[in-house]
Each structure stands twice: as C-alpha cells, then as structure tokens.
Amino acid sequence: MAAFEYKALTKQGAQKKGVIEADSARHARSQLREQQLMPLDIQPVTTKEAKNHQGFSFFKQKVSVAELALITRQIATLVAAGIPIEESLKAVGQQCEKARLASLVMAVRSRVVEGYSLADSMAEFPHVFDDLYRAMVASGEKSGHLEVVLNRLADYTERRQQLKSKLTQAMIYPITLTLVAIGVISILLVAVVPEVVGQFEHMGQELPTATRILISASDFVQNYGVFLLGFVLIFAVLMQRLLQRPQLKMKYHRTLLKMPVVGKVTKGLNTARFARTLSILSASSVPLLEGMRIACDVLQNVRVREAVEEATARVREGTSLGAALGNTKLFPPMMLYMIASGEKSGQLEQMLERAADNQDNEFEANVNIALGVFEPMLVVSMAAVVLFIVLAILQPILALNNMISG
Structure with missing residues (x-):
C-alpha cells in the first residue's frame, strides 16, 4: 500500500484534507467515496514531497x-x-x-x-x-x-536544536542593535540633517569641512539611497549564486578559517559537529570509515570537509584516527589527545563524546567572546557617527555666533 494525501468535500460542502492508505489513486478515491467524501485532489506523498523539495528555497516547507x-x-x-x-x-x-x-x-x-x-x-x-x-x-x-x-x-x-536556539538568542541583540543603528543614522541623514544644515547654505560664508561632508552624505542618501539598497540586495543574491561554484566556495571557506575571530568560531562549530556525529555513529556500531564518511556530510565548511576526507583516506590506509586528524591542522590539540587516548584504551566512543562536549563548550565560549567584542564596537561606531553629525551641525552655528558677536 502507498500513502496518498487528499483534498475532498464533505456532504455539507466543507473541504477536508488528510492522508489515506491505498493500493492506487483509484483505490484511494473509492475509499473516500465510501466515506461519503467527494475527492478533489489525490497525490502520492512521495511525489508531493519531491515537488516541495524542488521548489524555491524561501517557499519550501521544511521539517524542523x-x-x-x-x-x-x-x-x-x-x-x-x-x-x-x-x-x-x-x-x-x-x-x-x-x-x-x-x-x-x-x-x-x-x-x-x-x-x-x-x-x-x-x-x-x-x-x-x-x-x-x-x-x-x-x-x-x-x-x-x-x-x-x-x-x-x-x-x-x-x-x-538547543545549540541552534542558543545561537539564535545570542544573535538577536546584535542584529537588532545593527538595524537600529542603521535606521537612526539613515533618518538623521534623510530627515534631520537637510532641515538643519540647509539653513547655513545661504549664509554666504564658507562652511566647515565636516559640514560640507555631512551635506554631501545627506544628498547622496536622499538621491541614491534606494539604488544603494537595491545594489546591496543584488550583490547578496549574486554572492549566493557565485558561492555555489565549488572553486569560489572553497576560497571563501578557506578565508573564513583564516579570519581572527570568525575562523575560530567556524573551526569550533565544524570540529564539534564532526566529533559528535562520529561518536553517536560509533556508539551505534557503524564502522569507523563509514562513520567518517557520513560525518563529512554534516560539515558546513568545504575546506574542513576536504581535510576530513583526506583523513578518512589515511585511516583507510592504516593510519590511526588521531594521527590522521592531526595532519589536517584544523582540530584542537585537546580533542586529538582524547581521540588518541580512546584508541589506545579501546574507549574511542566515550572519548569522542567527551571531546564533542568540550568542543561544544568551547564553541559557545568563542561565540560569546565574538559577540562581546562586536557589540561594544558597534556602539562606539554608532556614537562616533552621531558625534560627527552633531559637530558638523554645531560648527556653523558657532561660526555664526562669532560673526554676530564680532
């Protein structure tokens, strides 16, 4: 029997949806009629799932x-x-x-x-x-x-799910702060600055450099702000398309790993995921090589995935797991030591789980550090921009007062 998802009408004319098991679509319609239902649409679940998966990613219905x-x-x-x-x-x-x-x-x-x-x-x-x-x-x-x-x-x-929730909660504040900062500065440049600074343009006096820069920035945002936003959106879509090419994606992921803070977070996320996946596969009696192959598929960074695939090939040739992962230069020393210890003692499964726990804790600590650095930098940057706007407005006012008093 196969499963069919159906839409049908009841005697009262109400639409009903559900799933029914039948040998064929025809058999499914027959069963629905026996239940006093008028079939409208019947599709095998496998066909509908395939169509849903092939649709545009924004509209896909996903299982969380x-x-x-x-x-x-x-x-x-x-x-x-x-x-x-x-x-x-x-x-x-x-x-x-x-x-x-x-x-x-x-x-x-x-x-x-x-x-x-x-x-x-x-x-x-x-x-x-x-x-x-x-x-x-x-x-x-x-x-x-x-x-x-x-x-x-x-x-x-x-x-x-818990890790994803923690990351989402941690990112809410900096994302909100960034959007508020961009919104406040945009409002100042579009609505406030033209009204205030525009009063000084007919003074006949040369405006300070900071004021002229502010006026130019305000004019640019008013005239080209929409185009700038469109350019950013087009650039984001273009980058997403370009990163689907294997060579460019590899270069991008290599660059991420070399960045000061982002690289450490990326390494921590991928190595923790690899250790966790391999530990539960080992605990489920999946062979080591098969487990490493499957663990490669859950890695998001292409460079890390390539390195693990090379390590898998070395393990297949007879190298120990700890030595093979050590040659990648991507896994932390503590994890490598715990894996090597587990191989020697015959407790690889338990040591992989402990290594995964340590990496999860280290990953959360690195994320907290990164956010701890980013948030004050954003506040300081926003304060500097607002201070520049205030000074650019005050300078011609002070110059006017000096002219009047002189």
Whole structure:
C-alpha cells in the first residue's frame, strides 16, 4: 500500500484534507467515496514531497529539527514498548498536529508495510532523513536495538536544536542593535540633517569641512539611497549564486578559517559537529570509515570537509584516527589527545563524546567572546557617527555666533 494525501468535500460542502492508505489513486478515491467524501485532489506523498523539495528555497516547507526529534522520540518509545514498527508509525502519524508531518510518517509506514526496512523507507525522503539518520536506523535494525538507537538519535537532534536556539538568542541583540543603528543614522541623514544644515547654505560664508561632508552624505542618501539598497540586495543574491561554484566556495571557506575571530568560531562549530556525529555513529556500531564518511556530510565548511576526507583516506590506509586528524591542522590539540587516548584504551566512543562536549563548550565560549567584542564596537561606531553629525551641525552655528558677536 502507498500513502496518498487528499483534498475532498464533505456532504455539507466543507473541504477536508488528510492522508489515506491505498493500493492506487483509484483505490484511494473509492475509499473516500465510501466515506461519503467527494475527492478533489489525490497525490502520492512521495511525489508531493519531491515537488516541495524542488521548489524555491524561501517557499519550501521544511521539517524542523524539533519536529524531527519529537517524532523520533515517539517512535522509540512505542518500539521499546514492544509495538511493531508499522503500528508505531501509524500511531505517531495520527498524533501529528501538522498535516505534512502526518503524511510523511504515513508514507514511511506504507513503505514498511510493503516489506522495506525502516532505513530504506526513510531513504525516499533524504531531505528529511539524512545519511546520518538513516545509517543509525539501519545499524539499529541490524543489531536488534532500534529503540536504543532512536533514543540516541532523538538526543542528538534535540542537542542540535538547543545549540541552534542558543545561537539564535545570542544573535538577536546584535542584529537588532545593527538595524537600529542603521535606521537612526539613515533618518538623521534623510530627515534631520537637510532641515538643519540647509539653513547655513545661504549664509554666504564658507562652511566647515565636516559640514560640507555631512551635506554631501545627506544628498547622496536622499538621491541614491534606494539604488544603494537595491545594489546591496543584488550583490547578496549574486554572492549566493557565485558561492555555489565549488572553486569560489572553497576560497571563501578557506578565508573564513583564516579570519581572527570568525575562523575560530567556524573551526569550533565544524570540529564539534564532526566529533559528535562520529561518536553517536560509533556508539551505534557503524564502522569507523563509514562513520567518517557520513560525518563529512554534516560539515558546513568545504575546506574542513576536504581535510576530513583526506583523513578518512589515511585511516583507510592504516593510519590511526588521531594521527590522521592531526595532519589536517584544523582540530584542537585537546580533542586529538582524547581521540588518541580512546584508541589506545579501546574507549574511542566515550572519548569522542567527551571531546564533542568540550568542543561544544568551547564553541559557545568563542561565540560569546565574538559577540562581546562586536557589540561594544558597534556602539562606539554608532556614537562616533552621531558625534560627527552633531559637530558638523554645531560648527556653523558657532561660526555664526562669532560673526554676530564680532
């Protein structure tokens, strides 16, 4: 059976949406008519998901990390209670508040009912269940400890959500401060400065340099402000398109790693993610080389990903994991020491988890330091601009007073 998402009309003329399992679209329409519903539109969930994934990124409906963690935890709880996987998926699908989540879970269930494994069923939706997720599910199915693996996956996704929330909360204040600073300065240049400084232009006296600069800046913003904003937007879109080219993206990511503060934060984020991913894969009995390959896919920086791929090749040739990662010159010494210690003691899984915890803590500390530096610099810069505007306005006033008193 397959899962179909439908739109239908009730006897009263109200529109109803939902998910139904049937052998074909024709069978689905027949079932809906038996329920006294008039079918309007019926689509296989897999087809609809593919169309949604191919759409423009701004309009895509995405499954959030929190939603994925929730359904993972629910499936793990039901499987641990001894309920068959297909029944667990059906129960979770019926409990989902969002129609898209429900249809997604029911589509996975329909594949399981047809005889596919859970991991293979999830492979129909790679934009929701990534390589890491499917590899862990597959290992859980093979080992017979699916509920343990699913709980570990839920912990991992919840940890990702917590980290993302912390970053979002940390960025709210500096972003708001930046927007307010730009808005205040723009209002001063467009509305306030022309009214005040314009009074001095017919004095017949030469205006101070600062005042002339301020008038020029005000005229530029008034005449070309809209064009400047359009240029910034076009430049941002153009840069996004250019960064899709592998060579330019590599150069950009190399540059990020070399920057004083941003480089440290970028390294911390990627190395922490690599260690965390590899630790949960190792704990799920995924082979080391396969785990490193999957961990590469979760890295955002292309340069770090390339370095880890080179390290994977060295491990395949017989080099230890610690030595291979050490050759990349990107991983911190403490992490390398803990990995090497775990390899020698046979506790690589535990040491990777501790290394990931340390990197997460260090990453949060680096972000706090970066924001701690940025915020006062922004305040000082804004204060300097406002001070310049005030002085540029006061100078001709003081000059006029001197003329009158003289």
